[in-house]
Amino acid sequence: MGEIRVGTCSWTDRAFVASGWYPEGHRGAEARLRYYTARFPVVEVDATYYGLPSTRNSALWAERSPAGFRFDVKAFSLLTGHPTRSAALPADLRPAxxxxxxxxxxxxxxxxxxxxxxxxxxxxxxxxxxxxxxxFQFPPGLAPGGPAEAFLRRCRERTAGWPVAVEFRHPDWWREAHSARTAGLLAELGMAAVAVDMVQTLPVSVPPVAPVTSDRLAVVRFHGRSPAWGTGSKEDRFRHTYTPEELASWAPRIHAMADRAREVHVLFNNCCGDAAARAAESMRRLLDTSAAPAPVD
Structure with missing residues (x-):
């Protein structure tokens, strides 16, 4: 069975830092990261979606984390087809x-x-x-079809040899009519599919399927189940406290994913206060004690 790593989608979110999860004496950048990495084996870097990362920060993250720790890094918005603000680019690239x-x-x-x-x-x-x-978290406007598949192929050419995971925000990719083709395309490209947990009552709800398209990696991202998804403030969209029953429903699928991939990254994005960290802690305990897995969707 592959290794299951549980963590959160950011260790620097303002609400997370202000929640009190980090104790006194661990509020600085280095202390926060060292505290986090002593408790979780993986984290998602979401700041790189909003602005280009720096070599210096990457070097510091590597230096301040233990051997074997994993950083999943979100691709910059311009690279995924999202609208990008001029201020998100270095000054010399803004005129272009x-x-x-x-x-x-x-x-x-x-x-x-x-x-x-x-x-x-x-x-x-x-x-x-x-x-x-x-x-690569692609925008809701990227619907299945020839142009989108060509875009994915170009992204893969740019990242040849790099570990890549793909989350689709358009729900049709994982609906019955397209799911087999989607899984086959990602497997062909050597890209890991990202399974999504979110509210299921909206037209934009992504089905909670758990495909494994790479023997190297599988990823699950828990966005919370707020009905305000796509509207309101960030807190409105992601405010959710996972119940034990909601987490338990994923345990068999995560175990089954680990039977087919060397690593499974389970990341919580319900970033309101310390909700993500608490859910991650609960999920890790649950996975340590849960029963044998059911078949993957």
Whole structure:
């Protein structure tokens, strides 16, 4: 059976830091990371979606974490097809972004440079064997079809040899009509599918399936079950306290994923106060004591 690693989607979220989960004396950047890594074996870096990472930060993260720890790093917004603010780019790249306003595709030269800086900044993590995956969270507008598949192939060409995980926000990718093709495409590209837990009562709800498309890695991200998904503030969208029953419903699927992948990363994104950390702690205890797995969806 593969190793199951449970953690949270950020260790620096403002509400998380302010919640009191970090004790006195562990509020600085280095102390927070060392405290977190002593309690969880994996974390997601979400700040890299909002702005390009730096080589210096990657080196510090590697230095301040124990051997074997994993950082799953979210791909920068421009690389996943999301709208990107000019302020999110380094100053020397902002004029190129301004010139492409109104275009449907980013300027190739700008894209080349952003890819080079993004991947270059992660080299310290990769060199220290701390990089768990580069997480591509694609926007809701990326629906199944030829153009989207071509986009995925281009992303894979850019990340050849890197561990990659893919989360689709358009629900059709994992609905019955497309799920087999989606799994086959990701397996062909060597990309790990991301299973999603979220509220299931909305038109945009992603089905809670748990495919394994890579023998190297499988990922589950728990977004909470707020009915305010897609509306309101960040706190409204992600405010949810997982019940023991909700967590237990995933335990057999996670165990089954671990039968088919060397690592399974289970990450909590219900980032309101310390809810993600508490859910992660509960899930880890549950997985240690839960029964044999059921078949994967």
């Amino acid at each position: 972004l301004a010139r492409q306003r109104g275009r449907t595709e980013p300027d190739p030269g700008l894209l080349d440079e952003v890819w080079a800086r993004f991947s270059g900044a992660l080299l310290p993590l990769r060199g220290a064997a701390r990089l768990g995956a580069v997480l």
